[in-house]
Amino acid sequence: MTRKRDAALHPSRAGCAVLRAVAQLRPSKKMPRLPAVILIVPVMLLALVKPASAHPQCLDFKPPFKPPWHLEFCNQYEQFGCCDQGTDNMIAERYWDIIEQLEAAGHELCTDMLKEIMCQECSPYAAHLYDAEDPYTPVREIPGLCFDYCSEFHSKCRHVLKYLTVNQLLLYAAERDVTTFCSMVDLPDQDYCYPTVLKSSDLNSNLGQVVEDPRGCLQLCLTEVANNLRNPVLMLHSGDDTHRMFIAEQMGFVWVYLRDGSRLEQPFLDMSGEVLTTPWLGDERGFLGMAFHPKYRDNGRFFIYYSIQVSSELEKIRISEMKVSAYDMNVADPYSERLILEIEEPAANHNGGQLLFGVDGYLYIFTGDGGKAGDPFGKYGNAQNKSALLGKVLRIDVDGSDPSGMPYRIPPDNPFLRDPGARPEVFAYGVRNMWRCSVDRGDPVSGYGRGRIFCGDVGQNRYEEIDIIIKGGNYGWRAKEGFECYDMKLCQNSSLNDILPIFAYSHHVGKSVTGGYVYRGCESPNLNGLYIFGDFMSGRIMALEEDRTTGNWKERSVCMGDTQTCSFPGLINQHHKFIISFAEDEAGELYFLATSYPSAMSAFGTVFKFMDPSRRAPPGKCKQKPLPVKVRGKNFPFVPKELTVLGTNEKPTRPPPRKFKLPTKPPVRSSQIKPTMTAAGNSTTGTAVKVKPKSSDKDTKKKNMLKPWKKDKMLNKKKASTQAKKNTLKQKSKETTVSVKDKVKPKTNQTATETLNTSNAHNGLKDNKIHTKRKIHQRKAAQKQSGPKMTIKESTKEYPAFVNKTKTNFNVRSNRTLTRQLKLWEELFHSHVCTETAA
Numbered sequence: 034m035t036r037k038r039d040a041a042l043h044p045s046r047a048g049c050a051v052l053r054a055v056a057q058l059r060p061s062k063k064m065p066r067l068p069a070v071i072l073i074v075p076v077m078l079l080a081l082v083k084p085a086s087a088h089p090q091c092l093d094f095k096p097p098f099k100p101p102w103h104l105e106f107c108n109q110y111e112q113f114g115c116c117d118q119g120t121d122n123m124i125a126e127r128y129w130d131i132i133e134q135l136e137a138a139g140h141e142l143c144t145d146m147l148k149e150i151m152c153q154e155c156s157p158y159a160a161h162l163y164d165a166e167d168p169y170t171p172v173r174e175i176p177g178l179c180f181d182y183c184s185e186f187h188s189k190c191r192h193v194l195k196y197l198t199v200n201q202l203l204l205y206a207a208e209r210d211v212t213t214f215c216s217m218v219d220l221p222d223q224d225y226c227y228p229t230v231l232k233s234s235d236l237n238s239n240l241g242q243v244v245e246d247p248r249g250c251l252q253l254c255l256t257e258v259a260n261n262l263r264n265p266v267l268m269l270h271s272g273d274d275t276h277r278m279f280i281a282e283q284m285g286f287v288w289v290y291l292r293d294g295s296r297l298e299q300p301f302l303d304m305s306g307e308v309l310t311t312p313w314l315g316d317e318r319g320f321l322g323m324a325f326h327p328k329y330r331d332n333g334r335f336f337i338y339y340s341i342q343v344s345s346e347l348e349k350i351r352i353s354e355m356k357v358s359a360y361d362m363n364v365a366d367p368y369s370e371r372l373i374l375e376i377e378e379p380a381a382n383h384n385g386g387q388l389l390f391g392v393d394g395y396l397y398i399f400t401g402d403g404g405k406a407g408d409p410f411g412k413y414g415n416a417q418n419k420s421a422l423l424g425k426v427l428r429i430d431v432d433g434s435d436p437s438g439m440p441y442r443i444p445p446d447n448p449f450l451r452d453p454g455a456r457p458e459v460f461a462y463g464v465r466n467m468w469r470c471s472v473d474r475g476d477p478v479s480g481y482g483r484g485r486i487f488c489g490d491v492g493q494n495r496y497e498e499i500d501i502i503i504k505g506g507n508y509g510w511r512a513k514e515g516f517e518c519y520d521m522k523l524c525q526n527s528s529l530n531d532i533l534p535i536f537a538y539s540h541h542v543g544k545s546v547t548g549g550y551v552y553r554g555c556e557s558p559n560l561n562g563l564y565i566f567g568d569f570m571s572g573r574i575m576a577l578e579e580d581r582t583t584g585n586w587k588e589r590s591v592c593m594g595d596t597q598t599c600s601f602p603g604l605i606n607q608h609h610k611f612i613i614s615f616a617e618d619e620a621g622e623l624y625f626l627a628t629s630y631p632s633a634m635s636a637f638g639t640v641f642k643f644m645d646p647s648r649r650a651p652p653g654k655c656k657q658k659p660l661p662v663k664v665r666g667k668n669f670p671f672v673p674k675e676l677t678v679l680g681t682n683e684k685p686t687r688p689p690p691r692k693f694k695l696p697t698k699p700p701v702r703s704s705q706i707k708p709t710m711t712a713a714g715n716s717t718t719g720t721a722v723k724v725k726p727k728s729s730d731k732d733t734k735k736k737n738m739l740k741p742w743k744k745d746k747m748l749n750k751k752k753a754s755t756q757a758k759k760n761t762l763k764q765k766s767k768e769t770t771v772s773v774k775d776k777v778k779p780k781t782n783q784t785a786t787e788t789l790n791t792s793n794a795h796n797g798l799k800d801n802k803i804h805t806k807r808k809i810h811q812r813k814a815a816q817k818q819s820g821p822k823m824t825i826k827e828s829t830k831e832y833p834a835f836v837n838k839t840k841t842n843f844n845v846r847s848n849r850t851l852t853r854q855l856k857l858w859e860e861l862f863h864s865h866v867c868t869e870t871a872a
Contacts, residue, residue: 087236088597090160091115096649097157107152113241116155117651131196143190161225174198177220179229187211241648243559244598252594254604255641257675262638265626268616273330276619276659283319283633284310289363294671302365309340312634321386333357338388348378376422380404383466392484395444398427401466408511416463416510419455428460448505463508466491469548489548497546498534506532535586543568547612554621555655557645572610598646599678608641
């Protein structure tokens with residue numbers, strides 16, 4: 034129905050030809066009156082209206098936000114809406130320009146209603162009010178008004194319309210009658226029309242909060258960031274203010290992605306010749322971890338963790354240091370590898386694989402328990418054996434070497450440094466196979482939580498768990514799995530003293546946890562403080578929220594938003610099942626990496642970015658200034674593959690606001706104004722308007738085709754010469770002079786008046802009485818000649834808005850009866866528009 038109405042507001046020549054042909058077949062004597070037909074339409078529309086489903090959306094096709102500062106003009110939307118201070122000031126400036134024009138013309142100011150209508154651009158439902166939520170239909174120039182409010186506006190303030198819109202059909206409807214006009218500005222969904230939209234509890238009760246589905250699941254949306262990756266196991270940034278992202282594939286390639294989404298042709302690192310991996314589904318070996326030194330920008334050092342095979346039999350995990358090339362910032366030096374640590378792996382699974390630097394500057398290494406089932410190595414297993422490096426969290430200092438010859442030092446505060454039965458590298462123990470850990474950046478305001486290390490520890494038979502790593506902590510494996518006992522004998526040992534997980538879930542939810550991050554980004558403020566993670570096998574995404582008073586963590590279910598929730602450009606609401614890893618960019622925004630076929634050789638991996646569709650940060654707050662990246666060679670632009678909810682990247686835009694060019698002439702007081710005689714013999718008071726001499730038909734035609742702002746520019750250039758010829762022009766002119774008053778803009782020292790050009794008889798925005806009388810006489814004469822058929826003398830040349838080339842989709846989801854009524858409504862409107870065009 035929206036598209037049908039917009040078709041009536043923006044007819045094309047082809048549409049006119051069809052409607053004109055149909056109109057000729059109908060008997061003109063029994064032509065129904067237009068208001069009677071339109072009265073039927075609102076009733077039918079109301080019958081089809083469904084209950085409101087809240088979907089806040091701005092005219093820029095993005096979620097609303099909380100402005101960072103107080104709004105001076107549209108202050109009713111300063112808690113949550115679509116305007117920041119800059120937009121608010123712009124609307125206020127347009128408002129005062131219109132008020133000046135109204136004062137100068139002697140019209141009623143209608144200040145309250147004018148302000149209310151203009152401020153709807155700041156409404157959190159602005160896209161609905163202006164029909165912008167559908168990217169295939171034109172955007173309105175005035176918001177949708179409820180019928181009662183529209184009727185009041187029409188009776189008191191319809192003279193303001195010409196300052197809000199240049200749509201001639203809308204202006205004509207306003208002059209015709211209230212029913213015609215209000216039916217055109219009505220909305221199909223009555224819940225969103227102004228001011229009813231302000232009164233709906235369903236629409237306004239949870240504004241700005243994360244949308245929940247009926248089950249209480251938080252609905253989030255995604256954007257596609259990268260694709261065609263072979264089991265992408267990690268994505269990380271280098272922390273050097275370039276905002277590049279490095280994505281590693283399990284087979285040993287690391288690729289550089291620039292901020293614009295493009296990928297460099299040459300890989301940053303190629304370890305495919307050294308890495309042990311196979312095409313088997315679910316093989317846990319390969320290139321598993323990487324971490325950039327905290328001072329990478331200065332020293333170019335980074336560390337890698339991967340599987341190797343020695344003599345075709347012995348398998349190990351290797352941790353090495355490498356450096357970036359001295360000649361290319363996007364390529365690693367392949368000859369710079371320095372061995373840090375190697376650990377023998379007794380089985381092919383449980384290889385761990387996480388490397389990260391803590392806020393203390395030390396390198397943390399997370400190893401698996403060695404593989405197989407139940408940690409069967411030794412009396413207590415590797416995880417509980419502090420003399421083994423498997424099943425541990427290790428912490429080392431890589432900024433120096435040990436006198437004993439080790440390529441690293443032991444931090445002096447490591448918990449088991451003086452324990453003869455423990456390796457000094459051990460920071461925590463009792464872990465099974467921690468897959469993906471992260472460091473909390475801390476709350477961006479208070480810093481709360483900064484430095485905490487979160488890990489997902491993959492379970493054995495029953496439970497998956499999330500842990501916060503504490504120095505010297507025992508995380509229970511193999512004595513415990515989650516909160517439950519696994520080995521009864523070890524579990525009942527009084528010396529176990531294990532640290533319980535902050536959260537655990539059973540295998541009916543998922544069977545292989547993938548650790549995530551605490552969101553500390555800028556773009557989605559509602560997500561701040563949520564720890565978001567997932568499960569590799571089930572593809573489920575989950576979140577934990579901390580209760581700061583008790584220290585307990587509560588689960589918050591996360592699901593993909595429905596079609597309406599994710600109806601924003603470029604957003605998707607589905608992802609691949611196998612969630613391999615989570616990631617955080619340099620700005621703190623959150624991503625995850627998933628594939629539809631978990632093989633190291635299959636290029637089905639995709640990177641997704643989280644987005645909260647209910648609230649965003651204010652425009653400009655999250656802007657970054659990345660350092661330039663010198664690229665040598667080619668790069669491939671990003672081409673998305675996932676199906677977006679809208680199926681288009683088009684963004685409807687708000688029509689540009691009308692700008693009034695006001696001359697900087699001193700104000701004229703009423704006592705200085707002398708009455709002047711018009712061409713009709715009527716006296717008017719005000720400042721006499723300069724009238725241009727008549728020009729040739731060619732020049733007039735060319736001038737009429739100029740846009741309004743170009744006309745104003747030409748007037749300003751010719752202002753001096755026109756002033757010099759003022760007396761001569763007065764004698765030659767036979768046109769009506771229009772008087773205007775000058776008024777000082779409130780709160781400013783700027784004074785100006787609007788100069789109206791009366792020589793252009795085809796200007797649809799004039800409110801000249803003589804011009805109006807002539808048009809009425811012309812209409813009556815045309816009606817006498819053509820009989821009872823209703824025509825509009827003004828042609829489409831006089832009303833260029835009639836021939837709007839906006840492409841409109843005419844598909845309407847309605848029954849046949851409604852379609853016939855709408856067609857009849859359009860034909861009646863178009864017949865008026867097109868009669869002169871046919872001539």
